[in-house]
Amino acid sequence: MIEKIDLWFEERMGWRPIWKALALRNIPKVTWAYTLGSATLLVMVNQILTGILLTIYYVPSPQDAYNSVSFITNEITAGWLIRGLHHWGASAMVILAGLHMIRVVVHGAYKFPREVTWFTGLGLLAVTMAFGFTGYLLPWDQKAYWATTVGTRMLEVVPVIGPWLLRFARGGEELSAVTLTRFYGMHIWVLPALLMLLIGIHMFLVVRIGISAPPKASETEEEGPELEVEA
Amino acid sequence: MVHGEEQWTSGAGMAKMSRRTFLSRATTTMVGGIGALMGIPTVAYLVSPAKARGGLGVDRxxxxxxxxxxxxxxxxxxxxxxxxxxxxxxxxxxxxxxxxxxxxxxxxxxxxxxxxxxxxxxxxxxxxxxxxxxxxxxxxxxxxxxxxxxxxxxxxxxxxxxxxxxxxxxxxx
Incomplete structure (x- = not known):
């Protein structure tokens, strides 16, 4: 039955080669550390889905922000779960992206021909951090307010344009409704667009070039200095 | 499906299943499980305000x-x-x-x-x-x-x- 449906679509869409290229591609023999990128991607999907759900009730205004978040958490069925997944998922995504990056550095997987994958990865890390920073303000509670006060204040030490950067980030001298709405706009429109662009290139390259095999001990012996390990 | 790969049997009565088929089915099952685990709260979350009914809000x-x-x-x-x-x-x-x-x-x-x-x-x-x-x-x-x-x-x-x-x-x- 499923095979018949699959065949029906295949005859009309011819998407099997795409599926094969994505899911049935050959990869070197790797370790569990190679799943960190996929894990980050999974958490990203979680962030997108729960984030979309949160916008159903969240209102980015000083009068409503805190109350709407409280409404989601305490009154909407499973609201605590959706918000919790988004909240903890944010930290998980930063941690997983960091671990993924460490793996790539340790294995030297950023080298030729994968430099562009590495650059987009750096961009993705920056976007992830920006997501974290802008999202932190949205509950509009004391912690959010002062964390953003401190965080944006750091921009002021940038030479020459510092004071302007501060006003740009806050949308004025002080934190206000303008800050909240621009952080919200960044968080749900600007950053997701950047994320999609970068993740598109990143994933395309992973599939196109293939992933690097773990470095072998013999390679280090041939090309690098011999390592003496004292027992 | 790729045939002629290594076959394995589990228990006496079970049919032979290739490693690839097993992993493919296990993955599908897990993805489906996570989907259901997330899908049910999502629906509950979306329909939640539909419970609210009007009325006078006061006795008289x-x-x-x-x-x-x-x-x-x-x-x-x-x-x-x-x-x-x-x-x-x-x-x-x-x-x-x-x-x-x-x-x-x-x-x-x-x-x-x-x-x-x-x-x-x-x-x-x-x-x-x-x-x-x-x-x-x-x-x-x-x-x-x-x-x-x-x-x-x-x-x-x-x-x-x-x-x-x-x-x-x-x-x-």
Whole structure:
């Protein structure tokens, strides 16, 4: 039955080669550390889905922000779960992206021909951090307010344009409704667009070039200095 | 599916299954499981506010002393109630057409058209309620005179106490 449906679509869409290229591609023999990128991607999907759900009730205004978040958490069925997944998922995504990056550095997987994958990865890390920073303000509670006060204040030490950067980030001298709405706009429109662009290139390259095999001990012996390990 | 790969058997009666088929099915099952685990709370989250029903929000809504209601002609009276929707509490105005023939027995009708919810108004010259949205008309007692409404205007239960008129709830049809 499923095979018949699959065949029906295949005859009309011819998407099997795409599926094969994505899911049935050959990869070197790797370790569990190679799943960190996929894990980050999974958490990203979680962030997108729960984030979309949160916008159903969240209102980015000083009068409503805190109350709407409280409404989601305490009154909407499973609201605590959706918000919790988004909240903890944010930290998980930063941690997983960091671990993924460490793996790539340790294995030297950023080298030729994968430099562009590495650059987009750096961009993705920056976007992830920006997501974290802008999202932190949205509950509009004391912690959010002062964390953003401190965080944006750091921009002021940038030479020459510092004071302007501060006003740009806050949308004025002080934190206000303008800050909240621009952080919200960044968080749900600007950053997701950047994320999609970068993740598109990143994933395309992973599939196109293939992933690097773990470095072998013999390679280090041939090309690098011999390592003496004292027992 | 790729055939001729390493085969394995688990237990005596189980059919042979390739490693690839097993992993493929296990992955599908897990993805489906996570999907259901997430899908159910998502639906619950989205339908949650649909539980909220209207109603008066209070036991009795005072409309005022019975002496002020004109005899023989339906007259619109408004009463303010506090209503909480989501996280916002606001004052809402409920309106009723109060009708009495003798100043002792009262009936109260909703001014909301039973067709699609527009507000009807009493036209003195025609002796009818008129809905501006689709030109429906209702008689003095609330029954449909013409147009698309499926039923008469909603009636409210009233209570007279110490010469004061109160609305105590909707009359269920």
């Amino acid at each position: 809504l005072p409309l005022g002393p019975i002496s002020k209601f004109p005899v023989g002609e339906p007259t619109l009276f408004k009463a303010a109630i506090e209503r909480k929707t989501g996280w916002v509490t606001q004052t809402e105005e409920l309106a009723f057409y109060v009708f009495t023939e003798d100043g002792r027995n009262f009936s109260a009708m909703s001014n909301i058209c039973t067709h699609l919810g527009c507000r009807v108004r009493w036209i003195t010259d025609d002796e009818q309620f008129f809905c501006p949205c689709h030109s429906a008309t209702f008689n003095k007692n609330g029954t449909v005179a013409s147009g698309p409404p499926p039923r008469a205007l909603d009636q409210f239960e009233l209570l007279v106490e110490d010469e004061q008129l109160f609305v105590v709830g909707k009359v269920e049809a």
